[in-house]
Amino acid sequence: MRAAERREQDRREYNAFLSECPGHELLATLSDKWVTLVLSALADGPLRYRDVSRTIPGASQKMLTQTLRKLERDGLVTRTVTPSVPVRVDYELTALGQSLLPVQRAIKSWAETHIEQVHLARKTYDHAMADAP
């Protein structure tokens, strides 16, 4: 059973290494469905909580809050509370957050120019699989 232990050890070390890898940290946040949506919702300027949720009808308010908190924690957006009645909370991209937009655009750009090839490949693949199951 030493081999199994050894493999598990390797796996742990590797995963530890990965969680320290900047690229994967970024991907972890960037890949979040709601993160990308919130980011692009705020791209045009600051929004109140309610307006963000209207811009992204698919998000439950739990996910929305969770996402906004995460982004705030990472320094990508600022949260400004105006203690009126009722309270008003505005969210705005920081400079750091804005610097992420070009990266998003790069991804979107690749997607738009290559997605058809991917779809075609899938069709071909699925068809081939249907012939030889």
Place this chain on the structure above:
Amino acid sequence: MRAAERREQDRREYNAFLSECPGHELLATLSDKWVTLVLSALADGPLRYRDVSRTIPGASQKMLTQTLRKLERDGLVTRTVTPSVPVRVDYELTALGQSLLPVQRAIKSWAETHIEQVHLARKTYDHAMADAP
């Protein structure tokens, strides 16, 4: 209860719209932890199954196979079976797969230049939260 139904309807429509959005399709695959690792493992040239798994010790063979199949289906890698005894299977990036590497590099690049700011922001945020819980 009509309001709830309406919201659910909106959510469904929105999610349907999202799943058709090229950007999110790409992000769905690109953000997969194992996808990025396999992609960069194959960046330097074709590899056999065993070698991929050695390059990425953290991946269970289930995840590895699953990921490779997904990439093959999307036309990002080719799978070549050599029917010797024992069999030999090579995986190689397609042109489409290689065209994805610059995007990965862009992400990695942003991560490396900005990750410290993110870490700093987190530290500050967590510290502020500790003061006012």
Place this chain on the structure above:
DNA sequence: CAGGATCCTAGTCGATACTG
């Protein structure tokens, strides 16, 4: 060697209800 088939758990997400 390269995987297929299963079982199982830990975390994710949505819906709902309540608060300052």
Place this chain on the structure above:
DNA sequence: CAGTATCGACTAGGATCCTG
């Protein structure tokens, strides 16, 4: 208005065993 708290459904991913 802008959340917080809680619960249950769901599922991705890991461990394990087995095959051509």
